[in-house]
Amino acid sequence: xxxxxxxxxxxxxxxxxxxxxxxxxxxxxxxxxxxxxxxxxxxxxxxxxxxxxxxxxxxxxxxxxxxxxxxxxxxxxxxxxxxxxxxxxxxxxxxxxxxxxxxxxxxxxxxxxxxxxxxxxxxxxxxxxxxxxxxxxxxxxxxxxxxxxxxxxxxxxxxxxxxxxxxxxxxxxxxxxxxxxxxxxxxxxxxxxxxxxxxxxxxxxxxxxxxxxxxxxxxxxxxxxxxxxxxxxxxx
Amino acid sequence: xxxxxxxxxxxxxxxxxxxxxxxxxxxxxxxxxxxxxxxxxxxxxxxxxxxxxxxxxxxxxxxxxxxxxxxxxxxxxxxxxxxxxxxxxxxxxxxxxxxxxxxxxxxxxxxxxxxxxxxxxxxxxxxxxxxxxxxxxxxxxxxxxxxxxxxxxxxxxxxxxxxxxxxxxxxxxxxxxxxxxxxxxxxxxxxxxxxxxxxxxxxxxxxxxxxxxxxxxxxxxxxxx
Numbered sequence: 375x376x377x378x379x380x381x382x383x384x385x386x387x388x389x390x391x392x393x394x395x396x397x398x399x400x401x402x403x404x405x406x407x408x409x410x411x412x413x414x415x416x417x418x419x420x421x422x423x424x425x426x427x428x429x430x431x432x433x434x435x436x437x438x439x440x441x442x443x444x445x446x447x448x449x450x451x452x453x454x455x456x457x458x459x460x461x462x463x464x465x466x467x468x469x470x471x472x473x474x475x476x477x478x479x480x481x482x483x484x485x486x487x488x489x490x491x492x493x494x495x496x497x498x499x500x501x502x503x504x505x506x507x508x509x510x511x512x513x514x515x516x517x518x519x520x521x522x523x524x525x526x527x528x529x530x531x532x533x534x535x536x537x538x539x540x541x542x543x544x545x546x547x548x549x550x551x552x553x554x555x556x557x558x559x560x561x562x563x564x565x566x567x568x569x570x571x572x573x574x575x576x577x578x579x580x581x582x583x584x585x586x587x588x589x590x591x592x593x594x595x596x597x598x599x600x601x602x603x604x605x606x607x608x609x610x
Numbered sequence: 611x612x613x614x615x616x617x618x619x620x621x622x623x624x625x626x627x628x629x630x631x632x633x634x635x636x637x638x639x640x641x642x643x644x645x646x647x648x649x650x651x652x653x654x655x656x657x658x659x660x661x662x663x664x665x666x667x668x669x670x671x672x673x674x675x676x677x678x679x680x681x682x683x684x685x686x687x688x689x690x691x692x693x694x695x696x697x698x699x700x701x702x703x704x705x706x707x708x709x710x711x712x713x714x715x716x717x718x719x720x721x722x723x724x725x726x727x728x729x730x731x732x733x734x735x736x737x738x739x740x741x742x743x744x745x746x747x748x749x750x751x752x753x754x755x756x757x758x759x760x761x762x763x764x765x766x767x768x769x770x771x772x773x774x775x776x777x778x779x780x781x782x783x784x785x786x787x788x789x790x791x792x793x794x795x796x797x798x799x800x801x802x803x804x805x806x807x808x809x810x811x812x813x814x815x816x817x818x819x820x821x822x823x824x825x826x827x828x829x830x831x832x833x834x835x
């Protein structure tokens with residue numbers, strides 16, 4: 375019975391993975407070939423089709439960390455903790471990717487790999503916070519302790535993000551102003567439809583990829599726990 | 611016994627221990643002084659730059675010495691198994707949290723009261739007239755540091771390499787308070803636009819209130835065996 379549940383889970387994860395591959399390939403085609411180059415930035419702007427989806431996915435991941443942490447403190451189900459932990463790991467990956475892509479874009483555009491602009495700084499701090507989260511969990515040996523510690527940090531970190539955002543924004547702002555969401559115009563008046571399409575498709579692809587990775591990591595977490603349980607108590 | 615009274619007695623226990631031992635306070639004070647010398651040798655600040663750089667250096671000295679105190683905060687309780695006894699007591703866990711926050715705050719304020727004028731003398735900074743308002747800003751920042759720091763000190767209590775781990779998770783989350791304190795002090799010293807003073811102050815107060823409340827509420831899970 376359990377074995378069938380496992381295989382069906384594995385199957386749906388594989389389907390998710392393939393869907394992600396298809397969506398990202400399609401998004402890359404639309405973004406790299408179909409969409410026109412930008413009026414001001416030329417070909418360089420195309421990195422945006424990866425940059426924005428990856429940071430949005432990272433935000434999604436950290437929101438899931440927050441939700442999983444709250445649920446764990448509330449109900450104490452190990453499953454919620456595995457969810458938060460897995461989402462944090464995948465979120466760190468996507469945040470690191472975002473910074474890397476931004477750096478590659480920044481060098482030809484701004485002339486530097488890195489600048490202390492508000493949004494860049496915020497993203498880097500986000501990465502530091504969640505690397506700290508993973509370190510805390512890795513260095514706490516007792517597992518239920520690690521889960522509680524992680525949950526507390528996940529919640530505190532989530533509440534801190536708006537404050538960090540506000541403070542670094544007051545500190546300095548130089549980032550490209552948001553070009554899609556402007557108050558007086560609809561999105562399609564600011565950005566050519568093929569560009570929006572590329573962005574949208576890639577976003578869907580990244581979210582699918584995220585959930586694929588998350589499901590793999592979740593299964594890994596559950597399996598680890600099951601093995602530990604078997605080692606302790608044997609087959610019941 | 612109400613929460614406040616419990617807090618008072620728990621705080622008194624720590625203060626009494628520190629008065630008798632004086633270990634942490636002395637090492638904090640000397641570490642702070644050593645830092646001032648290191649700052650002088652690393653930067654050799656020109657006279658006209660002092661007002662702009664002093665807030666950052668002072669605040670760095672304060673949070674480094676504060677971290678020293680934080681890593682020791684629950685050490686006594688852990689070693690003598692006093693923590694188990696405290697947890698067995700029918701009392702509000704929040705009281706334990708508040709007591710530890712106030713204890714760390716007292717320690718840091720005592721050190722700051724000494725380091726502040728020392729900095730003025732060593733770096734030739736003429737800020738005596740501004741001292742009360744500067745100190746008020748530092749106090750707000752220090753409260754923020756203590757409320758979050760106490761929570762994480764308890765969180766890392768059972769982790770390996772906890773002295774390393776604590777600053778690693780605490781400092782990134784402290785950024786709003788660090789920025790707020792440094793900027794507000796710079797403005798007071800005349801090295802920043804005056805109209806930004808109150809927004810920074812509000813940010814600091816907001817930070818303190820949010821995390822004091824969060825810490826008080828969440829501490830129960832943090833300290834539970």
